[in-house]
Amino acid sequence: MSRAFVNEDAGSDRPDLPERPVPPGPNPVTPRGLAELQAQLARRQAELVALKARPDRLDKLPEAAAERDIRWLEARLKAAVPIDPATHDLSEVAFGLVVTVADEDGREARYEITGEDEADASLGRIAPGSPLARALLGAEVGDVVTWRRPAGKMELEVLGIAHADP
Template sequence: MSRAFVKEGDGALDPLPDLPVSPHPNHVTPAGLAALQQRLRDTQSRLAALKARPDRLDKLPEAAAERDIRYLEARLRSAILIDPAAFPATEVAFGLIVTVADEDGTEHRFQITGEDESDAATGRITPQSPLARALLGARIGDIVTWKKPAGVTSLEVLGIAHP
């Protein structure tokens, strides 16, 4: 192989590109803020452990941890804390838990949370999701229309509660 195409350096990696940060406001619940802070502490501890290794030939894990720390610090700087306890449970709002029934009568529970704490499998959805946009501002007894890729679904709001 020609040496002209081999990059020689000091063995250090260039920083990994930053993770994309959402253009939406970074609203967080108190639990979401605490989770972000814990993730940052855990990642900082992981980086310290990686740097303390006696054999540091593979520096990619360190670069990934540094990138993750930059992302988490940016998310914490932009966090807008919204405490759902400040909202009455009379209409669907950020952080509140809403129970709905679909057209078949099956009940589902959702909580509108920040992007970093959302998890569709556990019913935590972002405010930008079509479901959250349909639910925000609804009251008990309201029928909302959820436009999803598979078609339109009607949901009846059965309950609204604080977490």
């Protein structure tokens, strides 16, 4: 038999999947972000149990993907540093708070600075390491900050700082 038709990975129960990269260092999270990570972990663990209970388990890829996701979620939770935004006063923009800004044309926008894992631009949630969050952190109402974007600099005036809706 030709070597071209021999499955050298035969006997391997686990397909090779690349690991999800885990950023180094602490993982600041809001209480909502911590709860979301815990819920995702519980869902993936339940999915893995269901996958292993399948009568036909010839395709191991879904199980391997679930195991990989569980490892990633456990690493993110282990590095989690919960920060309760309710403890922040509203004198300056800080992690977990919502800031309302106006651009040079007077258009207003609201952004919430959240943990990296819960950032979602479509919901106005931005990670603290993003250029916009870096420009806003520490600003006070009335301050004008410069947001350095790929499309060019934009001046934003801080109109308000508030706690996020629960």
